[in-house]
Amino acid sequence: MTKEAKPLTDLAIANAAVMKPIGVIAQQAGIPEEAVEPYGRYKAKIDVAKLPVAKSNGKVVLVTATSPTPAGEGKSTVTVGLADALAKLGKKSMIALREPSLGPVMGVKGGAAGGGYAQVLPMEEINLHFNGDIHAITTANNALSAMIDNHLHQGNTLQIDPRRITWKRVLDMNDRALRHVTIGLGGPGQGIPREDGFDITVASEIMAVFCLATSLDDLKERLSQMVIGYTYDKEAVTVRDLGVEGALTLLLKEAFKPNLVQTIEGTPALIHGGPFANIAHGCNSLMATNTARQLADIVVTEAGFGSDLGAEKFMDIKARKGGFSPDAVVIVTTIRALKMHGGVAKAELRTENVQAVAAGIVNLEKHVETVRAFGVQPVIALNQFVADTKAELDYVLTWCEKNNVRAALTDVWGNGGEGGRALAEQVLELLDEPNHFAPLYDVEQSVIDKITTIVQTVYGGNGIVLTDKAKKDLLQIEQNGWDILPICMAKTQYSFSDDPKKLGRPKDFTITIREILPKLGAGFLVCLTGDIMTMPGLPKQPAALQMDVDEKGNAVGLM
Template identity: 55%
Template structure:
């Protein structure tokens, strides 16, 4: 099969103004970034709409190194609905440079189910990540500057919570010392960098309803404590207006298209293992406002991204998906059954049967939210009929719809059966049920997630985590939802445990207050918010041709 780049060359994208017009978006609401990309002003949400705006959530079983193709499936499903004559629009997250240049590579789908222009979306796009990085680091600079010029707020340099960020993987910056070089360089203190996707600014951007809401979130962001132990908020430093100015254009969703011309809003980029993992609320609402079917995704697996989608995003915004798609692959199930990555091309129904327990758990998890999933098997060339039959049989045993889909190789035509099942499932949709009550103590909310969604037997809180919980109570944030930062490659907090581990213990080592975003970040296991690079990062395979074409980004 041709490479993704070779496939993309076969298609000539329509002018983005035409794509916008097909959604009923006025040209006056567009900020054009060339012929193929545009931002859509949030005021478009105030225009009249007769669209049904039925929301479909796509998530997946636990990710493996083999890849599940969740984004590819989301795009393929959208193209299939369009081929059936339906009005459809996608809402997806933006790729981050860290994974694109690190281990994962590009994040715009693949084969005949990908976004255009892929290389621009994967690298820089419209500058949203840069805007988030700049706004975040402006606040860091202002905090240090405030201390240097007399420290009127009496900020304790040992209790500064706000960290710098960058959109690249660099393990050397996780823990640093700033202010070295003498008194003129500012007071020395410990600090560090997170990846931009883990920034609270990114979370706020993705959950903000509009500009005024984003301003209020920025102002109430907890950044430090005083020498007396009192909280210091970003609004007290007088810089939130400048942060908002840096984020002005980033607040508006980006519009692109798939190979088959299906509109797609691509906006916001928090990772579900370190943040809430969903594209922006503005993009979701924009897709729902302008189409009968709006398809969004939440990942990594359902246990991370989709749990947060329901318990944070849906709860905040009043959203309720009418259908849930659970993506899996024969390759991933074989890995969960004990196969090595190098052995996945060989048919092995026995290993796949062993790995089906992971699918079992995710089906149960979807039902925890009062939803019935549609299981999509993203087909690969080496999948055997016996392996596919095993997955179909398991889904039948659970009483859930199942469809093999070949959208990677065939585009929308390969996902027509999946599209029909999704439409049928939406007809019988029930209102979603949150997993926990916000009035529960924070520790109990964490236990509910770990026991009900991950399958843990218990949760252990370190001394630091217990201290953090007391601070949460003291400051009045106990009523916030929780956002668990956890290894994405396992249902547990141990990334090496595949399949369906049972009765394990989750270790909580800290709880961060994201007052602006409106949730508590619960840090488990050894999770890091600044990834490192692999031994052979994807950046080593990327190049620019003499003709200006980007090579090797897939």
């Protein structure tokens, strides 16, 4: 059964689940007691330094998806259900996921811990503040902002140009009113007046640094390299110049430890870090992924949105930095999503329309091509809903067979790990085959060549166009020797193009690069395209309107 067939909500299912004490989960995962730092009864931080040295590292299964639609594809749910299914088949599996940001939770999603009988628990706490990691990142980011403005107020010995400060404050909430602000008003005692702005916390470079650092020393070094602005002579100013990298690391040291939780079926899960994939690199922390690889035979992880965003960055940025490869890739899709890519309105998705599925399958086709471009074979997880008809499902499965693509029907929302057994069996077969993974480009290539490779190979576009601002950014990047960094594209998640209305598989388009931002701490160049925002806004009817708390302190409406 699927979500549409049951009256139970994700929250009701989560509340009815019987959790094991976190010490039991840790023992099951092979984590010694001295490495476990409990946060209550069902959550813990893991002191990685106290883990035993692994003889070998586990294999990595990356879960991605077709281009997302308002109908929802269930990527996190499939990730959880697949790990549970692997455990049912006798494999020592572990999950590595991102932490939910309060912005999307209170805005559109209403929750991001899987769904139905394939959830990570305690769902309510994971979605609301969790162990405070994102708040620690918010604090570190804004502490740096305070240090910058204090430096200006106290004499500005570094000669920082207030007009060229690129560092922004952050908030873990969608708040469009804070995108552009003026600070320092009220007279000399209130600081130096200047323009500023807020990003959402998960777009902060500190979040990216947090998720790509491999140790506390690496974290401190990366923080020190972050560029916060430029002098009057247009020379870059870094955190090291301000001398506050030690303080920032101190604020992050506890958050830097991965968080251990469990699924409804008791599979261990590490949830740590949470950068967006449309404006950052969209993957959980390397610390969590590497810890899971150290502890489990198979690690199931995900990257945000479709393969054109999260998966591309997982393979070109995270895997490159981490020194490992994805051993298999799962592409999640649904009949509903393919119909929308085939031109069907959301209100009409419950009506059988094989022709629309056939028209929309070009989106799946492109995602398959993208994964194969990295030398990895995909498995299609066809996430089943009750409105799907046999004719529609058969069309997709027949298409997969004709195109030599592994595929399996999944129903982990309704049946947990058992509903993912067929998918798990396909994944295990794939893990036994040779892997030919390689990133798409060499970092030594020019910035233009690297961006063009992504646009042509991953998006299927003709090429790129740089605005005058982007051309100036590129010149500065080349003059500073920063052009050898990987590329992090900031693009709409809804389309391969930079126009969110062009669904399916658009043809004959170019991508406009409007800005190129050097993120030296994270170790990549962010290319802003279209009208992508680093501080989202709330929708007309935010999910928060349905949320409440009852007299016993239980959450209400957290879907």
